[in-house]
Amino acid sequence: MANSALEKYPRPGVTVDLAILTVVGATAAIPELRVLIQDRTDPDGRALPGGFVRERTTVAQTTAEVFRRKVGVEFGREVHPRLLRLFDDPNRDSRSWVISAAHAISVREADLTSAHGHLVRVDHDGRLDGESPLQFDHDEIVADAVRELRSRYEFRHRYADTLPDPDGFLDEPFTLHQLRKVHEAVIGERLHKDNFNRRMKPLLDPVLLDGEPVLAESLRGRPAALYRRLTEA
Structure with a gap:
């Protein structure tokens, strides 16, 4: 039935x-x-x-x-x-x-x-x-x-954290410039460099060697610090 x-x-x-x-x-x-x-x-x-x-x-x-x-x-x-x-x-x-x-x-x-x-x-x-x-x-x-x-x-809210490259398109380690360019590629518009760096740095771990920052010397221009996404303890 x-x-x-x-x-x-x-x-x-x-x-x-x-x-x-x-x-x-x-x-x-x-x-x-x-x-x-x-x-x-x-x-x-x-x-x-x-x-x-x-x-x-x-x-x-x-x-x-x-x-x-x-x-x-x-x-x-x-x-x-x-x-x-x-x-x-x-x-x-x-x-x-x-x-x-x-x-x-x-x-x-x-x-x-x-x-x-x-x-x-x-x-x-x-x-x-x-x-x-x-x-x-x-x-x-x-x-x-x-x-x-x-x-x-996107940075939609002033005090809300947008994670650095949350979908993992960018291999680690990376520079802040590379990270910003990936975010710009995804959202389709330019981002203010200083504002972006200020929002991202608390969510990143600098790559260190003997306590000193490791720099990406192979890139054009001034050597830039390398970072990894912050991992929870």
């Missing part, structure tokens, strides 16, 4: 779509925020990596499977998918009624060297640079993912 009652209700397909974000050239003069985009068929076009949730499979399992099979990268310990929201417009997929559990994933550039797809630059307004509209509602997913990422890198 119960099963026959449930059969009266149509069931949508459920997919997982991944907005994979990275900062390319994190230690370069002008780092860039980028999103992984793939070419696909049936239908033909460009889209985010994604896949359908199979019977008796969880969303988390499907997310890991898409990352491994479609992207070609295994989940590492530092990779943490973040559910953005459900994208459930009944007309989002012309093939069928499909709901997407869209996730954002921040990944270091070095961990995407073997990834399948193209890393497309994100403009300051959160749009993909030079990219035609993506399939389905994937442009909207990208916009949500970028907005959610930027919320962690």
Whole structure:
């Protein structure tokens, strides 16, 4: 009786779509925020990596499977998918009624060297640079993912701490200049140098050797102190 009652209700397909974000050239003069985009068929076009949730499979399992099979990268310990929201417009997929559990994933550039797809630059307004509209509602997913990422890198409140590169795009150790450039790449705008340094220094540990600061001498200009993210005791 119960099963026959449930059969009266149509069931949508459920997919997982991944907005994979990275900062390319994190230690370069002008780092860039980028999103992984793939070419696909049936239908033909460009889209985010994604896949359908199979019977008796969880969303988390499907997310890991898409990352491994479609992207070609295994989940590492530092990779943490973040559910953005459900994208459930009944007309989002012309093939069928499909709901997407869209996730954002921040990944270091070095961990995407073997990834399948193209890393497309994100403009300051959160749009993909030079990219035609993506399939389905994937442009909207990208916009949500970028907005959610930027919320962690912006200085929104005077007395609220914004962590130094909270998603870990920048390898340690790093200079304050490199750290600021990564934050600027993510949020898409310039930051005041002195204000940024003042906010970040209490959250950083200077790299010391025999009690003296270690300097990054290989960089252009005056040698700069190296830092690591502050670790709790």
